[in-house]
Amino acid sequence: MNILEVLESYKGSNQVAMISGDKEITYFQLWSQSDKLAAYIKNNNKEDKTPIIVYGHKDPLMLVAFLACAKSGRAYVPIDINVPRKRIERIVDSVDPTLILTTEEFLPYKGYQHINITEDISAFEQEAEITSKDWIKEDEVYYIIFTSGSTGDPKGVQITYSALNHFTEWALTLGKMEKRRKCFINQAPFSFDLSVMDLYMSLASESCLFALEKDIQGDYKKLFEQLKRSDADIWVSTPSFADLCLADPSFSQELLPNMGLFLFCGETLTNKTVGSLLERFPKAQIYNTYGPTESTVAVTEICVDYQINETYNPLPVGKAKPGTIIKIMDGEEELPEGEKGEIVIIGNTVSKGYFKNEDENRRAFFQYNYDGNSCVAYRTGDKGYFKDGWLFYCGRIDLQIKLHGYRMEIEDVEKNLMKVQGVEKAVVVPIFEVGGGQNQVFKSLLYL
Numbered sequence: 184m185n186i187l188e189v190l191e192s193y194k195g196s197n198q199v200a201m202i203s204g205d206k207e208i209t210y211f212q213l214w215s216q217s218d219k220l221a222a223y224i225k226n227n228n229k230e231d232k233t234p235i236i237v238y239g240h241k242d243p244l245m246l247v248a249f250l251a252c253a254k255s256g257r258a259y260v261p262i263d264i265n266v267p268r269k270r271i272e273r274i275v276d277s278v279d280p281t282l283i284l285t286t287e288e289f290l291p292y293k294g295y296q297h298i299n300i301t302e303d304i305s306a307f308e309q310e311a312e313i314t315s316k317d318w319i320k321e322d323e324v325y326y327i328i329f330t331s332g333s334t335g336d337p338k339g340v341q342i343t344y345s346a347l348n349h350f351t352e353w354a355l356t357l358g359k360m361e362k363r364r365k366c367f368i369n370q371a372p373f374s375f376d377l378s379v380m381d382l383y384m385s386l387a388s389e390s391c392l393f394a395l396e397k398d399i400q401g402d403y404k405k406l407f408e409q410l411k412r413s414d415a416d417i418w419v420s421t422p423s424f425a426d427l428c429l430a431d432p433s434f435s436q437e438l439l440p441n442m443g444l445f446l447f448c449g450e451t452l453t454n455k456t457v458g459s460l461l462e463r464f465p466k467a468q469i470y471n472t473y474g475p476t477e478s479t480v481a482v483t484e485i486c487v488d489y490q491i492n493e494t495y496n497p498l499p500v501g502k503a504k505p506g507t508i509i510k511i512m513d514g515e516e517e518l519p520e521g522e523k524g525e526i527v528i529i530g531n532t533v534s535k536g537y538f539k540n541e542d543e544n545r546r547a548f549f550q551y552n553y554d555g556n557s558c559v560a561y562r563t564g565d566k567g568y569f570k571d572g573w574l575f576y577c578g579r580i581d582l583q584i585k586l587h588g589y590r591m592e593i594e595d596v597e598k599n600l601m602k603v604q605g606v607e608k609a610v611v612v613p614i615f616e617v618g619g620g621q622n623q624v625f626k627s628l629l630y631l
C-alpha cells in the first residue's frame with residue numbers, strides 16, 4: 184500500500200471524502216487543494232523540513248493540510264483545539280516549527296508564524312507544481328502524535344510513511360467489508376492516534392469519513408441525529424464512547440441499519456459492551472484491537488463473537504498482525520505462554536522513536552534480532568500474557584492509566600499539581616470503576 188498513490192487514483196472522484204457538520208469535501212477537491220497547499224509549503228519552506236503543526240478540530244481542511252504536508256515531504260503534528268493551551272505551548276516549544284497551519288483561531292505564541300487555511304485556499308496557487316518526487320519517502324516521518332510523558336513534557340511519537348502504509352493495509356483486512364465499505368464514523372480527535380485508523384482506512388478505500396464534532400458528542404439529541412444522518416457502516420471508537428451511546432436504548436441497528444463493523448482500540452473492551460452490541464446490532468462484527476501510539480494505532484485483532492464473549496472474561500486483545508511479533512518479557516528474558524510480563528512489540532509499524540528525546544528512546548526502543556534481521560522493538564509498559572494463542576492485556580507495569588480513553592501518567596499529573604503555588608507535595612490515586620475488576624477501568628482521579 185502507498186496511500187498517496189492510492190489517493191491519486193481517486194483524484195477525479197466526486198465521492199465525498201469527509202463530512203463534518205455542514206462542511207464536506209470530495210476526493211477531487213481534497214487532491215487538488217492539497218496539491219496547491221503543498222506547492223505553497225515547498226516554495227516557502229524551501230529546504231526546511233521542520234515538521235508542520237496542523238491546528239484545528241474536524242474541518243475537512245485538516246485533511247487537506249495533512250496531505251499537503253505529506254506531498255511536500257514534511258511530517259505533520261496534529262493538535263486539536265481541545266488540547267489545553269499549556270500543553271499546546273509545550274508541543275510548539277518542542278517542535279519549534281517554521282510553519283503552523285490552522286483551520287480555527289490560533290492565539291499567537293512567541294512570534295511563531297501561523298496561517299489560517301480556511302480563509303482562501305486558492306490563495307495558495309503557486310507556479311511551481313508538486314510531483315510525486317516531492318512526496319514523503321517511505322522511511323521519513325509522516326506524522327508525529329504527542330502523548331503524555333511522566334516528566335510533565337509530552338512525548339512526540341514519530342510514525343514513518345512506511346509504518347502508516349503497513350498499518351492501513353492490514354486494517355483494511357478486518358471484517359468482511361471489502362464490497363460494502365461506505366462510511367466510517369470518526370469519534371477521536373486528530374491529535375489522538377485512534378483517529379488514524381478511521382481516517383486512513385476511509386481515505387484508502389474511497390469511503391466517506393463522518394466526523395462527530397466535540398460539541399455533538401456531549402449532546403445525545405444531536406449525536407443521535409448525526410449518527411442517523413451518517414448511515415455509517417463502520418464504527419471506530421474507544422469502548423467508552425460506545426458505552427456512552429449504549430446508555431440510550433435507541434442506539435441500535437434501527438438507527439444505523441447498515442452498521443456492519445465495530446472497531447475498538449485504546450481501552451479495555453468489556454464482555455458487557457460486546458454483549459449489548461451483539462444484541463442491538465445483529466448484523467455487525469465486533470473487533471477488539473490493541474496497540475499504543477508507538478506502534479501505529481493497533482497491532483493485534485480478534486473478532487469477538489458470541490462464542491469468544493462466552494469463553495473469555497476478560498476478553499483477549501487478539502493475535503499479532505502480519506509483520507508484527509509480540510513477546511512477553513521480563514527484562515531481557517522472554518517468558519513462555521501463560522506467564523505474565525511486559526508486552527514488547529517488534530515489527531514494521533513500530534515508531535522511529537520519540538521526537539528529540541534520546542533518553543526516552545533508549546529506555547523504550549531497542550533493536551531485536553529476528554531471523555537474522557534487525558527489527559525495532561518497543562517496550563510498551565503494558566502487562567500481558569498469552570493463553571490459547573491469544574494475547575491478554577492485564578494493566579500496566581508503571582503508573583500510566585487510561586482515563587476516558589486518554590493516556591495519562593500519574594507522575595505527570597503530580598508534577599503539574601506541584602507547580603501550583605502553595606502546593607508542596609501531591610499524590611494522585613486512580614479510582615477503579617465498580618465491577619471493572621481486573622479490567623482496570625478507571626473512573627476518575629483522586630488528588631490528595
Ligand code: AMP
Nearest residue numbers: 448449450451472473474475476576590
Ligand atoms: P494510546 O497510545 O493512547 O493509543 O494508548 C495505548 C495504551 O492503551 C496501550 O499501551 C494500552 O495500555 C491501552 N490499550 C490499547 N488498546 C487496548 C485494548 N484493546 N485493551 C486494553 N487496553 C488497551
